[in-house]
Amino acid sequence: MAALALAGGASARPALDSHRIAVERFGNDAPWYEGNIPFFESSDPAIDAVYYYRWSVVRAHQRDLGAQGYVTTEFLDDVSWQREPYATLNDATGFHLGETRWLRDRRYAADYVDYMYRGGNDRHFSDYMADAVYGRFLVDGDRGEAIRHLSVMRHIYRAWDERFDFTKGLYWIEPLLDATEYTISSIDASGGKDGFRGGDSFRPSINAYMFANARALSRLAALAGDQAMASEFAGRATALKTRVQDALWQPQFDHFVDRYKVSNEHVKYWEPIRGRELVGYVPWTFNLPDDDPRYAAAWKHLLSPAEFAGAAGLRTVGPGYEHYMRQYRYEGKAPECQWNGPVWPFQTTQVLLGLANLLNNYHQSAINRADYLRLLRQYTAMHSQEGRLDIEEDYHPDTGKPIVGLARSHHYFHSGYVDLILSGLVGIRPREDDVLEVNPLLPDATALGWFRVQDVPYHGHLISVTWDADGHHFGAQGLSIEIDGKRVAHRATVGSLTVPITRIAPKRIARPVNQAVQLIRSEFPKAEASSNNDPEALHDAIDGRIWFYPELANGWTPSPSPAQQWYAIDLG
Structure with a gap:
């Protein structure tokens, strides 16, 4: 028998010393992590290091707004296109909630959702925030938190009708406002001269986002008992799924690609773009495509060195494109952001999320778990530059070195990683029902000798998952699940485990207010x-942002002096 559920539960002592790990990884800031994050260790020290580094990125981007609670920022410091004075942007909200949903203190995600649905989501960029709110509910199980902004979520969804072509049944967007400037559509619409603006297109990304948001609104409405709304948005999701598959799938490319909304001397309305882009995998990020070998064939291009598979990362456009890696835009002499070939952690995360869905939910042979683990390790390696950990904006696909590398670029929260480890590698697959499903994406017992993740919040409990290929590390061979310190399931081989888990109402979120922000x-x-x-130094000390990265100074430091130093705050 491959899987064994343990009746009544067997006691299991914590195998990881969370206090020691927190102190070693985070020094004086250890208490925040010890009280908040799931602890993880494995036989791959590079994955471990980046896992904890990415939690430091999450921590650094929590900005305290005082009475308005916490928000998650994208850039550590201010940029000119952020929403003032909060320093927020909406394009990476899906990643932000995908990571913070795993924190034990639910305030960070809850406050951020409140902020976004109380005016913070200005639709500056496309996003899939409604889907991320539902995804958070799948982890914490808090129905009230999930549906509290349902009417605003519906309003925001309908506001996107201004970019919906009712004759084609699809959404269109300018690539820049899809957070992906200099794509094939925008470059070719300029005749190859530029690509920062323009290139309005029906894209796989925004249509997949809106499909996911509609499906989430349908499910959230059902939770709220609003069957009319549930039916309306289920219908919208179904219609979008059909149109994406009928209109954006191009058999000549075996890929989902843009069609032009714009029509000019260079491109024509409704014509498809002339090549594949990595964005064509985004539909799988949300389980949109049917389980059909015709669509699954797209994944073979991901592995081809002649297409998306760069030596150091996944290209956003293949090298066969005429303007591949041509640098158009600079800040002074420094290259600026483009999506015509560089590796972007943003889309790499989306592809890995989609690949995890493909491997869990589809029947196909184009790509496998060994490919997933290799790509995850490739992405992991990208975080390390000359011995230091720093996730930046984009990278060269041949060398893995940062391209943009501006002052704003360091420790950029425009992607995910923790969620890839917890829901992908470890395989905790969040569900709405009272079942805990774990399916590690390991190709075989030797691919990763051991791992353990400990104290993961799930449906009001703390769960732990342990894998030990030969039993030498943790003393028991195989895969085990613990709920609240009791081992409840085990199997001797790598594979899927499911166990019942009774939902417990989560504790009320405490919201003390920092008056000195x-x-x-x-x-x-x-x-x-x-x-x-210096006014900026004085402000930095009380601007609600805390980080400890040497690349970007933060806070106030007194000038050298033998005299006693002081810093005072006038609350008014």
């Missing part, structure tokens, strides 16, 4: 100090 520099609270009265 200055959002607007000219308003209270105000700071003064004995020395170093």
Whole structure:
């Protein structure tokens, strides 16, 4: 018998010393992590290092707004296109909630959702936030939190009708506002001269996002008992799925590709673009395509060195494109962001999420678990530059070195990683019902000798998952699941395990307010100090942002002096 459920549960002592790990990884900031994150260790130290580094990225991007709670930022410091004075952007909300849903303190995700649905989601960019809200519910099981903004979520969805072509049944968008400037559509629409703006197209990305958002709204409406809304959005999701498969799938490419909305002397309305882009895998990020070998054939291109498979990462466009890796845009002499070939962690994350869905939910032979693990390790390696960990904006597919590398680029929260480990590699597959499903994406027992993740919040419990290929590391061979410290299931081989889990109502979220946060520099609270009265340094100390990265200074430091130093805050 491959799987064994243990009646009544057997005691299991924590195998990871979370206090020791937190102190070693995070120093004086260890208490925050010890009280919040699931702890993970494996036989691959590179994955371990990046796992904890990416939790530090999550921590660094939690901005305290005082009475308005916490938000998650994309850039550590301010950029000109953010929403003022909060420093937020909406394009990476799916990644932000995908990571923070695994925190034990649910306030960070909850406050962020509240902020976004109380005016924060200005639709500056496309996003799949409604789907991410539902995805958060699948982890914490809090129905009330999931449906509290349902009417606003519906309003935002309908506002996107301004970019819906009712004759084609699809959404269109300018690639820049899809957070992907310099794509094939925008470059070719300019006649190859530029590509920062323009190139309006019916894209796989926005249509997959809107499919996922509609499906999520249908399911959330059902939770709220609103059957009319549930039916409306189920219908919209079904219609979009049909149109994406009928209109955006191109048999000559075996891929989902853009069709032009724009028509000019260079491109024509409704014509498909002239090549494959990595964005064509985004439909699988949301389980949109049918389980059909015709669609699964797209995944063979991901593995081809002549197409998406760069030596160091996944190209956003293949090298066969005429303007592949041509640099158009600069800040001074420094290259700026483009999506005509560079590796972007944003889309690499989406592809790995989609691949995890493919391997869990589809029947196909184009790609396998060994490919998943290799691509995950390739993405892991990209985080390390000359011995330091730093996730930046984009990378060269041949060398893995950052391309943009501007001051704003360091420790950029525009992608995911923790969620890839927990829901992909470890295989915790969040569900709405009272079942815990674990299916590690390991190709065989030797691919990763052992791992353990400990104290993962799920449906009001803390769960742990352990894999030990030969039993030498943790003392028991195989895959085990613990719920609240009791071992409840085990199998001797790598594979899927499911166990019942009774949902427990989560604890009420505590929301103490930090009164000493200055959002607007000219308003209270105000700071003064004995020395170093640089206004930005004074503001940085009370702007609600905390990080400890050497690449970007943060906070106030007194000027060298033998005199006693002080920093004071006037609350007004």
